[in-house]
Amino acid sequence: MIEVLNITEKNPLEHIGMVAGICWNSPVDNPEKNRKRAVSCINSGHGRVMEYAGAELVISGYSARCIRELYTHIIGTTRLQESTRYVNMEDFKYYVPATVESEKQKATYKECMSSIAESYSSLIESGVSKEDAANLLPLGMDTKIVLKINLRALIHFMEMRLCTRAYKEIRALSAELKKVLSEYSEEWKFIADNYFLPKCEAAGFCIEEKCCGRKPKKSDIVIISKEEYEALKSGK
Ligand SMILES: Cc1cc2nc3c(=O)[nH]c(=O)nc-3n(C[C@H](O)[C@H](O)[C@H](O)COP(=O)(O)OP(=O)(O)OC[C@H]3O[C@@H](n4cnc5c(N)ncnc54)[C@H](O)[C@@H]3O)c2cc1C
Structure with missing residues (x-):
């Protein structure tokens, strides 16, 4: 949001x-x-x-x-x-990419995140500070x-x-x-x-090496003046 x-x-x-x-x-x-x-x-x-x-x-x-x-x-x-030093992250939410789509993939992903959350909570309960337990938290x-x-x-x-x-x-x-x-x-x-x-x-053109095709690659573009374009169009 x-x-x-x-x-x-x-x-x-x-x-x-x-x-x-x-x-x-x-x-x-x-x-x-x-x-x-x-x-x-x-x-x-x-x-x-x-x-x-x-x-x-x-x-x-x-x-x-x-x-x-x-x-x-x-x-x-x-x-x-x-802050991951001062905020308790026990209930962290996470990103799930659309390619994690089968039930098995979703379960694997969720299991790993839940396991991290559990380990984080258990360290905090045992007296480890939030700022130190936070090193477990995932990039997702x-x-x-x-x-x-x-x-x-x-x-x-x-x-x-x-x-x-x-x-x-x-x-x-x-x-x-x-x-x-x-x-x-x-x-x-x-x-x-x-x-x-x-x-x-x-x-108006693409400079990426792996072009998606939405626009032509820069190397495939020839810049000509309006006059040259008009002349080409009329076949002169
Ligand atoms: C598809 C994609 C893949 C990427 N992959 C990676 C990756 O694998 N690893 C990674 O680390 N990053 C990656 N990046 C990030 C990328 O390398 C740049 O760091 C990012 O685009 C921000 O840098 P910038 O120069 O575009 O923007 P800014 O840092 O906001 O700079 C804006 C503009 O200011 C000027 N400028 C910036 N810094 C200086 C300077 N020091 N001296 C003079 N002029 C300056 C330049 O004109 C620049 O375009 C990726 C980005 C994209 C879009």
Whole structure:
């Protein structure tokens, strides 16, 4: 589950356009003009202005392994995570991938998780501290984080993690993040629709070695001018 903390501004584009306008000595009291200026900056790849806007989110119900992947995105993010030193994790929940589907597979998976939970509880009962018993806990265990991320980092995160090459759990997290932000305000919806895209959609081609085929590979693309294209089309 992802909650957008209400401290997150509803009008990130107005904010971006305002700071950009200040730098150009333009009037910044018109929200519509600010929004237009923001979109122009983003489309022109003027990345720094995007760092003025961002979101604060509570992300829960995803595995520690998935969150570890999120943590590889080190630029433009600040995070705090549920403590395994102070929180009792006896009743931890965990991720079950869809490929663990037969009754036998599900039973094996569940048995292992239950065994970890039992060992954890028994160590705590025998006097081992939570922070030490926590070393038993699995990567598949659900965790909770508070993530602060600026818009520049968010767009990059979506490009990487909505890609079909990303692992399915973090892809699900990215898709949920896109959904909750697009429901947060009109401006976030515009951003989500236009900029929260896998990198192939953003670039128009794929740079992954193992391409899923959604877009052509970069090596299979030839860039020609509009004039050349028109000439080819008309057979001249
Ligand atoms: C399909 C997939 C598989 C992956 N597999 C693995 C794996 O097996 N093991 C693993 O450890 N990780 C793996 N990763 C994570 C990946 O290697 C990156 O760590 C992750 O994408 C975050 O890094 P980033 O550069 O994209 O983003 P960020 O760290 O958020 O950086 C954003 C941008 O800032 C710039 N930047 C970042 N750091 C610097 C710097 N130090 N100096 C200058 N500029 C910088 C770059 O332009 C970068 O694109 C995988 C990612 C994907 C999508």
